[in-house]
Amino acid sequence: xxxxxxxxxxxxxxxxxxxxxxxxxxxxxxxxxxxxxxxxxxxxxxxxxxxxxxxxxxxxxxxxxxxxxxxxxxxxxxxxxxxxxxxxxxxxxxxxxxxxxxxxxxxxxxxxxxxxxxxxxxxxxxxxxxxxxxxxxxxxxxxxxxxxxxxxxxxxxxxxxxxxxxxxxxxxxxxxxxxxxxxxxxxxxxxxxxxxxxxxxxxxxxxxxxxxxxxxxxxxxxxxxxxxxxxxxxxxxxxxxxxxxxxxxxxxxxxxxxxxxxxxxxxxxxxxxxxxxxxxxxxxxxxxxxxxxxxxxxxxxxxxxxxxxxxxx
Amino acid sequence: xxxxxxxxxxxxxxxxxxxxxxxxxxxxxxxxxxxxxxxxxxxxxxxxxxxxxxxxxxxxxxxxxxxxxxxxxxxxxxxxxxxxxxxxxxxxxxxxxxxxxxxxxxxxxxxxxxxxxxxxxxxxxxxxxxxxxxxxxxxxxxxxxxxxxxxxxxxxxxxxxxxxxxxxxxxxxxxxxxxxxxxxxxxxxxxxxxxxxxxxxxxxxxxxxxxxxxxxxxxxxxxxxxxxxxxxxxxxxxxxxxxxxxxxxxxxxxxxxxxxxxxxxxxxxxxxxxxxxxxxxxxxxxxxxxxxxxxxxxxxxxxxxxxxxxxxx
Numbered sequence: 001x002x003x004x005x006x007x008x009x010x011x012x013x014x015x016x017x018x019x020x021x022x023x024x025x026x027x028x029x030x031x032x033x034x035x036x037x038x039x040x041x042x043x044x045x046x047x048x049x050x051x052x053x054x055x056x057x058x059x060x061x062x063x064x065x066x067x068x069x070x071x072x073x074x075x076x077x078x079x080x081x082x083x084x085x086x087x088x089x090x091x092x093x094x095x096x097x098x099x100x101x102x103x104x105x106x107x108x109x110x111x112x113x114x115x116x117x118x119x120x121x122x123x124x125x126x127x128x129x130x131x132x133x134x135x136x137x138x139x140x141x142x143x144x145x146x147x148x149x150x151x152x153x154x155x156x157x158x159x160x161x162x163x164x165x166x167x168x169x170x171x172x173x174x175x176x177x178x179x180x181x182x183x184x185x186x187x188x189x190x191x192x193x194x195x196x197x198x199x200x201x202x203x204x205x206x207x208x209x210x211x212x213x214x215x216x217x218x219x220x221x222x223x224x225x226x227x228x229x230x231x232x233x234x235x236x237x238x239x240x241x242x243x244x245x246x247x248x249x250x251x252x253x254x255x256x257x258x259x260x261x262x263x264x265x266x267x268x269x270x271x272x273x274x275x276x277x278x279x280x281x282x283x284x285x286x287x288x289x290x291x292x293x294x295x296x297x298x299x300x301x302x303x304x305x306x307x308x309x310x311x312x313x
Numbered sequence: 314x315x316x317x318x319x320x321x322x323x324x325x326x327x328x329x330x331x332x333x334x335x336x337x338x339x340x341x342x343x344x345x346x347x348x349x350x351x352x353x354x355x356x357x358x359x360x361x362x363x364x365x366x367x368x369x370x371x372x373x374x375x376x377x378x379x380x381x382x383x384x385x386x387x388x389x390x391x392x393x394x395x396x397x398x399x400x401x402x403x404x405x406x407x408x409x410x411x412x413x414x415x416x417x418x419x420x421x422x423x424x425x426x427x428x429x430x431x432x433x434x435x436x437x438x439x440x441x442x443x444x445x446x447x448x449x450x451x452x453x454x455x456x457x458x459x460x461x462x463x464x465x466x467x468x469x470x471x472x473x474x475x476x477x478x479x480x481x482x483x484x485x486x487x488x489x490x491x492x493x494x495x496x497x498x499x500x501x502x503x504x505x506x507x508x509x510x511x512x513x514x515x516x517x518x519x520x521x522x523x524x525x526x527x528x529x530x531x532x533x534x535x536x537x538x539x540x541x542x543x544x545x546x547x548x549x550x551x552x553x554x555x556x557x558x559x560x561x562x563x564x565x566x567x568x569x570x571x572x573x574x575x576x577x578x579x580x581x582x583x584x585x586x587x588x589x590x591x592x593x594x595x596x597x598x599x600x601x602x603x604x605x606x607x608x609x610x611x612x613x614x615x616x617x618x619x620x621x622x623x624x625x626x
Contacts, residue, residue: 023336268614301581309625
């Protein structure tokens with residue numbers, strides 16, 4: 001099955017009115033025009049609501065009655081919880097016992113049942129499968145699914161509707177769900193816009209995969225960009241990115257912190273480290289010099305207050 | 314001379330394309346719908362660009378050749394500097410020697426000449442007058458002028474264009490330039506929307522003036538909301554506010570800090586204490602219970618990184 005831009009357009013219809021149309025904020029820096037698609041201002045605090053809503057809205061009444069579930073310590077958890085709440089169905093979220101409190105609280109605030117597990121001694125996929133087989137709940141995958149990919153791609157679609165003539169578009173690289181959806185719709189709406197991904201040096205699985213020409217898995221990463229710690233790009237997402245992405249820009253931890261600080265103090269947006277990765281790539285000059293008008297998916301804003309304080313102090 | 318909503322509409326025409334149309338961000342809290350007009354995302358970091366641009370755009374070629382000036386330690390300085398830069402004229406800004414570095418740097422970054430004075434031993438108005446008489450530069454008043462008032466009112470105009478049926482609208486109370494402009498245009502566009510001002514307990518000059526029925530001056534305030542330390546409402550702004558404002562809501566310093574923290578951690582916006590004052594009033598229940606859909610002018614985001622870190626930690 002091939003995934004196309006038409007599927008992103010269909011996703012946009014499906015989620016219309018159920019997901020916030022986030023603002024695009026222009027910022028000028030280093031002689032560049034940045035157009036920030038502010039998914040940190042999305043309901044639930046990140047773009048993850050898009051893919052989750054797109055998925056939940058395809059479920060029939062029987063499936064909705066049995067609920068949905070996900071395993072995630074981060075923004076996907078909150079996205080699924082909120083999408084389920086809005087569809088009137090139950091969400092069960094499997095989260096590690098040491099997940100950041102702000103993300104557990106955020107997820108619970110949308111009415112989800114939190115199932116805690118010890119990530120050192122228990123297998124979350126086994127837990128998830130056991131619950132799914134017992135309850136009949138539908139598992140919503142975090143990135144490697146057509147509905148997730150195309151739902152996330154609507155962020156780039158909205159950005160291009162507002163700023164059609166971008167020289168380049170860049171998004172963060174976790175499992176590649178967002179990036180591959182953005183690739184598909186950008187090629188359709190603005191074929192001349194060059195496509196880049198931003199990735200932490202400490203979590204460079206997609207960069208390595210591009211070097212190797214095939215999916216490479218890396219050991220667990222502890223980059224500050226906790227949303228981008230996926231060990232490898234997805235089976236569905238990697239071929240799409242390989243076809244359309246011009247390059248993967250790597251950034252250091254210090255460059256990520258500098259971007260979080262710049263966004264907070266100069267643009268006045270709170271952006272979590274994962275969401276600041278592509279901004280870090282741009283302000284540290286890692287895109288070709290001809291790219292002057294640059295669209296950036298700023299993916300989320302959920303972070304511990306103490307972490308933000310530490311970066312600002 | 315009477316100032317009317319038609320003057321605000323004229324100001325909107327005058328500044329069109331020279332000032333950012335800032336996004337309105339919806340946030341749900343305590344069963345209320347808040348519509349945040351994000352002037353913290355305005356160029357220069359605050360709504361002050363509106364009034365300054367409205368003023369500068371009325372100057373003829375001769376006046377523009379002589380430049381403009383202002384005395385301010387805060388957002389008005391940056392607003393005048395940026396408005397002047399965009400009009401191709403020179404700005405001279407008189408700032409106290411101990412003004413926050415972030416605000417001095419921000420103002421200087423727009424090409425303004427900074428004239429430093431010792432606020433303990435020198436009279437800034439005398440300095441300003443001396444420079445104005447020597448150079449012929451036009452002084453742009455921070456709040457008590459028709460062009461300032463009507464320029465600032467365009468923020469409420471844009472908010473009401475996007476959300477026409479607000480139960481209430483609230484803005485911070487400094488000298489009253491923003492609030493009085495918002496009053497005029499709101500009464501015209503949405504007569505049923507109730508109007509409130511937010512003010513720090515430690516800088517309650519407008520609240521006291523409402524109690525007395527006339528302008529009251531208070532001693533210098535050291536509220537954390539440094540943009541709202543004006544000693545008294547203006548001669549032009551007070552009668553407008555007295556006619557249209559239903560009440561002044563007072564907030565404590567702790568309530569202001571809690572609002573800054575809530576905006577950063579839950580909404581993902583960096584808002585300086587002055588801009589968070591009306592948010593503090595709303596989330597601490599100081600508006601009548603019937604007000605459910607509330608528009609808030611979030612005035613600016615310029616603050617020292619260390620101050621934000623301290624509030625978050």
